[in-house]
Amino acid sequence: MSDLSLLIKNVDLSFPRHRIGIGSLFRWLKRRMGQDARILPFEALKNVNLSISKGEVVGIIGRNGSGKSTLLRIMSGIYQPDRGIAMSSATVNLLSNVKIGFNGNLSGRENVHLYGSILGHSREKMTAMMDSIVSFAELEDFIDQPLKTYSSGMQARLGLSVASAVKPEILLIDEVLAVGDASFKERSRHRIKEMVDDASTVVIVSHNLNYLKKVCHRLVLMENGKIVQSGDPEETIKMYNELILR
Amino acid sequence: MKGTADEDLRGLTIVNPVSKTITAFPEALSNFWIHKGLIRNFTSRDISQRYRNSIVGYFWTVLEPLLLSAVYYFLFTILRDTTDSRLPLWIILGVITWQYFSKGLNASVNSLTGNKNMIKQIYFPRELFAVSKVMAQLVVTAMSLVVAIPFMIKLGIQPTWQLLFAPIALMLVTLQVLGVGWLFAVSNVHHGDIAHLTRFVTRAGFFVSPVMWQVSLAIEKAGPKSYYLDYLYILNPMVVPLELMRCAFDGTSLVVPNWAIIWSVLFSILSVYIGLTVFKKTESKVVKRL
Numbered sequence: 424m425s426d427l428s429l430l431i432k433n434v435d436l437s438f439p440r441h442r443i444g445i446g447s448l449f450r451w452l453k454r455r456m457g458q459d460a461r462i463l464p465f466e467a468l469k470n471v472n473l474s475i476s477k478g479e480v481v482g483i484i485g486r487n488g489s490g491k492s493t494l495l496r497i498m499s500g501i502y503q504p505d506r507g508i509a510m511s512s513a514t515v516n517l518l519s520n521v522k523i524g525f526n527g528n529l530s531g532r533e534n535v536h537l538y539g540s541i542l543g544h545s546r547e548k549m550t551a552m553m554d555s556i557v558s559f560a561e562l563e564d565f566i567d568q569p570l571k572t573y574s575s576g577m578q579a580r581l582g583l584s585v586a587s588a589v590k591p592e593i594l595l596i597d598e599v600l601a602v603g604d605a606s607f608k609e610r611s612r613h614r615i616k617e618m619v620d621d622a623s624t625v626v627i628v629s630h631n632l633n634y635l636k637k638v639c640h641r642l643v644l645m646e647n648g649k650i651v652q653s654g655d656p657e658e659t660i661k662m663y664n665e666l667i668l669r
Numbered sequence: 670m671k672g673t674a675d676e677d678l679r680g681l682t683i684v685n686p687v688s689k690t691i692t693a694f695p696e697a698l699s700n701f702w703i704h705k706g707l708i709r710n711f712t713s714r715d716i717s718q719r720y721r722n723s724i725v726g727y728f729w730t731v732l733e734p735l736l737l738s739a740v741y742y743f744l745f746t747i748l749r750d751t752t753d754s755r756l757p758l759w760i761i762l763g764v765i766t767w768q769y770f771s772k773g774l775n776a777s778v779n780s781l782t783g784n785k786n787m788i789k790q791i792y793f794p795r796e797l798f799a800v801s802k803v804m805a806q807l808v809v810t811a812m813s814l815v816v817a818i819p820f821m822i823k824l825g826i827q828p829t830w831q832l833l834f835a836p837i838a839l840m841l842v843t844l845q846v847l848g849v850g851w852l853f854a855v856s857n858v859h860h861g862d863i864a865h866l867t868r869f870v871t872r873a874g875f876f877v878s879p880v881m882w883q884v885s886l887a888i889e890k891a892g893p894k895s896y897y898l899d900y901l902y903i904l905n906p907m908v909v910p911l912e913l914m915r916c917a918f919d920g921t922s923l924v925v926p927n928w929a930i931i932w933s934v935l936f937s938i939l940s941v942y943i944g945l946t947v948f949k950k951t952e953s954k955v956v957k958r959l
Contacts, residue, residue: 425677438957500685500792503953510681519790528718540710541793 427512428593428624429475429498434507436493437464467493468504469648477512480625482635482656484663485645491628492519494645495595498626513592516542518583527571531562531581534570538585552588559610560584580607587614593624612638632660685792693949694942700794707793711801716808730812734765741881758820759915763880766914769810770842770907771871776802777850778867781858785959795956796948799850803843810839817918826919834917838910841937845906848940851948858955878907883915885924902929909933 440462468490475481483491496502497509499517526534535556539549557566560580565573573581587594596615615638618625629635635642635656642659644652644666652662688696701708720726738761745760753759777799781788784798814835821828857863879887884898891897902908902925910933912925923930 425680427677427681430678430681436957496789498684501789502956503685503687509684510678511684512680512682515684517791526714526718528721529714533714537710537714540707541787541791543704543707543793545706546710 425512426476427474427510428477428479429473429512429515429626430508430510431471431473431494431497432508432510434468434471434497434504434509435466436468436497436502436504437466439464467648468497471507471648471650473643473650473653475624475626477624478619479641480619480627480639482639482642483626483628483645484630484632484635484642484659486667489645490648491645492597493648495519495597495626495628498595511593514543515593515595516586516589516591517595517597518586519597528569530568531557531566531570531573535566535581535585538582539589542586542589544589548589556581556584556588559588559614561607576604576607583611587611587618590618590621590623594618594626596625596627596629598629632663636660687953688949690946690950693946697794697796697945697949700796701800704794704797708797708801708804711797712804712808715801715805719805719809727812730809731816734761734768734813735816737768738764745881755824755826755919758817758824758826758919759883760881761816761820762814762914762918763878763911765810765813765816766838766842766911767875767878767880767907769806769839770846770910771875773803773806773842773846774850774853774871775864775867776806777846778853778857778864780850781854781955781959782861782864788956788959795952796851796945799847799854803846803850807839807843821918824919828918829920831920832917834913838913838917841910841913841933842907844937844941845910848937848942848944851944852940855948855951855955858958874905874907877901878905879911879915884908884912888924899929902926903932906933906936 471490471494473494483494485491493502495517497504498511499515500509501517526537529537532553535553536546536549540546557563560577560583562573562577562581565577570578612634615625615627619638625638627635627639639656641654642652642656643650644659644663646666651666652659720729723729725732738757741760741764742757745756780798780802781795784795788795853863853867857867875881887898887901888895909925909930912923913930915921916923
């Protein structure tokens with residue numbers, strides 16, 4: 424068996440550029456008549472190679488728009504690469520800061536079931552874990568209220584609680600550690616540390632360099648859709664700082 | 670950096686591989702089975718939140734077609750003085766079946782654009798959005814068919830074995846709605862016109878389908894040898910399901926020719942095959958555009 428958990432090989436991904444406005448027929452006619460130039464697609468990832476071993480905790484840093492989130496989406500299967508290949512050894516769970524699968528009219532409990540089924544867990548499994556999920560999110564008093572009555576912090580806490588409750592083999596985290604108050608942040612860090620100790624593979628995208636330095640074995644620096652550095656956290660952070668100041 | 674050059678790939682699988690044209694359809698079908706729990710959850714979520722905060726709750730499933738049919742019935746009796754006593758039953762069955770088609774199609778056409786946020790945050794087969802929407806609509810439709818019972822009692826119609834036509838009709842509509850829905854859902858991401866077009870088709874189609882009228886009436890008006898009706902059968906795949914539904918409940922025999930029934934079945938199966946294959950093949954490009 425391979426000791427790899429995730430493998431990204433020669434991956435390219437480009438997005439079609441959107442044109443603002445309505446009525447593409449007129450634009451098309453204009454282009455036909457040579458009045459309007461064709462817009463080239465945006466290359467979000469250019470020949471990205473990355474392999475992550477089992478149990479490794481990897482942080483991805485880089486400026487806004489450098490392709491960090493796109494890379495996570497490739498890893499979790501949301502985007503299929505234009506070229507190259509993305510492989511994994513187990514199902515990949517992506518935890519992202521935008522509240523997903525959450526329906527405002529349903530209660531917190533129903534939403535946990537819904538989110539659980541999206542993550543591929545059975546109803547029985549979710550019912551069994553319900554208590555621990557609710558207490559981790561500190562939502563005991565609110566769990567049967569409609570989700571729309573929750574504050575944004577509460578919703579984010581519930582999301583993180585569900586996604587991390589199941590102990591996924593591979594967890595991708597996209598800048599969600601900033602949610603909640605200080606005590607919740609502390610506990611979610613603790614939970615990630617638990618997963619690290621359980622030898623789960625964790626990939627974290629964050630701008631919190633101090634935190635990444637503490638938990639990650641390795642940092643990856645991205646710039647303009649390319650991986651420019653991958654290795655020792657201290658060294659990578661130094662390079663990142665140079666990049667920002669340049 | 671660990672593992673460069675020739676990695677050991679044993680135990681690794683490709684994340685969400687792009688399907689081949691031939692295998693896309695069977696793969697997607699097996700996905701439905703794998704994700705049956707998810708479909709059930711999405712469906713029940715959809716149904717339960719639809720009637721939340723309402724006083725009469727699920728009674729709306731019956732009330733909505735009933736009220737609509739009442740309006741159509743009076744409109745129709747004013748326009749046409751000779752009426753069959755079975756007309757109210759016919760109209761209500763037509764309205765229920767047509768609403769299933771219209772709401773189901775519009776929901777599946779918007780299934781990608783409407784779930785943009787979820788699609789970008791988590792991966793699961795996106796064809797399931799349309800499936801669960803249509804399933805929810807199917808459950809509502811089945812519930813509203815209860816309304817036919819008092820009409821049948823009033824008219825003294827005994828249920829016959831032809832009642833089996835009803836699930837067949839609903840099945841045909843389901844396949845059409847899903848197949849065309851998947852095809853349109855991916856096109857709708859590229860061109861927002863598709864959703865507008867669908868809304869127009871489902872509204873205009875109401876009049877050119879036997880909802881307020883019956884094929885027997887059309888035959889009567891056009892004469893038995895008219896070939897206009899053949900065009901109707903070919904161009905409008907909803908004619909057969911609507912007529913099947915009517916015959917299922919009133920026990921009369923079908924006036925639609927056999928070839929039209931075969932065509933309708935064929936159309937339904939083909940649309941699902943083509944719709945799902947195109948959906949799976951274009952999915953990766955479409956998601957990037959969302």
